[in-house]
Amino acid sequence: MTATRRPVAVLGECVADAFVVPTGPTGATGPTAADGPALRLDVLPGGGPANTAVALARLGTPTHFLGRLSTDAFGHLFRRRLVESAVRIDLCPEAAEPSTLAVAGLGPDGAAEYSFHAEATADWQWTRRELAPVTGLGAACLHTGSLALVREPGAAAVEELLAELRPTTTLSLDPNVRPPLVAPEEYRARLPRWCALADLLRLSEDDLAHLHPGLNPEAACDTWHRAGVPLVVVTLGGAGALVSYDGVRARVPAPPVDVVDTVGAGDAFTAGLLHRLHAADALGGRLDALSMNTLHEAVAFATTVAAATCAVRGANPPRAEELPAAA
Template structure:
C-alpha cells in the first residue's frame, strides 16, 4: 500500500468542557476552568498534531466558546474551511473528576450549534475528497441534523473509509436511540470504535466478543473496543486480538478514546489503507496501528484535559 495525501475529515461537535476546581479551593461559589473539547473535535486535533491532513466539519458558534475552539483548531493545524458559522450558542459540559480520573458530565446542550446540520451545509464535504470520514458522538444521533449526517455517510461511502464512534451520552440521549440506529450505522461503516462504557450502555452484560459478532453481522468489518488501562480488543471480521496499553500515570482520562481513534486512523492513513473498504488489512499493520492508538491515548491520559500529543512528543514512546 502507498500513502495517500487525501485528507481525513472529522464531523461532529465542539464542546466547552468546564472542569470543577478541586475540593478545598479557597473562595465562595464554584470555580470552573473551561477547556475546548468535544469528542470529534478532540479526534481532529489529535490527528492534525500527529501530522495527518485533517478537516474538521463542525458548526462553530460566534460566542466566546466558539472563539476558544477556533484558536485551538488553528494552533493544532486543523483545517476549518468546511466549518459553517453558526448563530446558535456553543454546547457546554460541566465535568467533575472521580478518584480514578474519569470525568462525570452534566450537559447544557438544548438549541446549541452542534446539532442543526442541513444538507446544504454538508454538501462541500464531498469536494474535499476525504480518504476517511470519522464521525459519531452526538452529531450522529441528535435531531434535527442527524439525518443529514447519515445521508452524507452514504454519499461518501463508495470512495471514503467510514469510521464511527457512538460515544454514548445517556444524559443527553437514551441509549436505546443509539441501539436502534447502530445496525444501520454498521452497514455504512468500515470501522466501529467503542469504549467498554459504551458497550455497557448499549448491551448491559453482553460480552465484548458477542457484541463484536453482532456488529460484524450488521456489516462493519473492523470493531475495536477500548478497555482503558487494559488496552483494546480488536475484532477484524471475527478474528480477535487483545492489544495491551502502555503503563501511564493517569491525570485524567478526558479525550483518551478520541486520541486512540486518531492514532489508529493516523497509522492506517500513513500506510495508505484508507480511501475505501477495510477488507484487506494485513494483520501486522492492524496490530501496529492499534498499538499506536493506545500510545496516543496513554499520552493524553498523562496530562490534564483533552490535550493529545504532537508527533514529536511520541518519538520516545513509539516510532
C-alpha cells in the same frame, strides 16, 4: 492522488468542557470561604470529534474538521485550538446558535463525570446545504459519531452524507454514548444502520455496557460484524484494546501510565489508529485488504497516544515529537 495524500475529515461537535476548580483557602485562586459558597470553572475546548481532529493533526495527518462553530466566546476558543493544532476549518459553517457546554467533575479514578447544557446549541443543526461542500473534499476517510449521529435535526443529514460518501471514502464511527443527553436505546436502534455504512467501529467498554449490558466484547463484535462493519475496535481502558477484523481477533495491551484524567483518551486512541492506517495507505475505500500485523501495530500505536493523553489534564493529545521514541 493516493489515499495517503488525501486528508482525513472529522465531523461532529465542539464542546466547552468546564472543569470544577476548588475554591477557598486551600483552593487555587478565587473567593475564600468567608465570601460564601462559590464554584469556579476552568473552561477548556473539547468535544469528542474535535478532540479527534486535533489529535490527528498534531500527529501529522492532514485533517479537516467539520463542525458548526458558534460565534460566541466558546466558539472563538474552539477555532483558536483547532487552527493552532493545524486543523483546517474552512468548511465549518458559522453558527448563530450558542456552543454546547459540559460541566465536568472528576471521580476518584480520574474519569470525568459530565452534566450537559446542550439544548438548541449549534452542534446539532446541520442541513444538507451546509454539508454539501464535504463531498468535494476528496477525503480518504470521514470519521464521525458521538452526538452528531443521534441529535436531531442534524443527524438525518449526517447519515445521508455518509451514504453519499461511502463509495469513495472510508467511514469511521464512534458512538460515544452519552446517556445524560440521549437514551442508550436511541443509539441501539440506529447502530445496525451505522454498521451497514461504516468500515470501522470504535467503542469503549462503557459504550458496550450501555448498548449491550452483560454482553462480552467478543460476542458484541460478532453482532456488529453481522450488521456489516468489517473492523471493530473496543477500547478496554488500562487493559488495552480488542481488535476484531471480520471475526479474526487480537488483544493489544496498553502501556503503563500515571493517570491524571481520562478526558479525551478514547478520542486520542481513534486519532492514533486512523493516523497509522492513513500512513499505511489503508484508507480511501473499503478496509478489505488489511493484515492483522498492520492492525496490531496501528492499535498498539493508538494505545500509546491514548496513554499520553491520560498523563496530562484535559483533552490535550500529544504531538508526534512528544511520543516515546518506540512509538
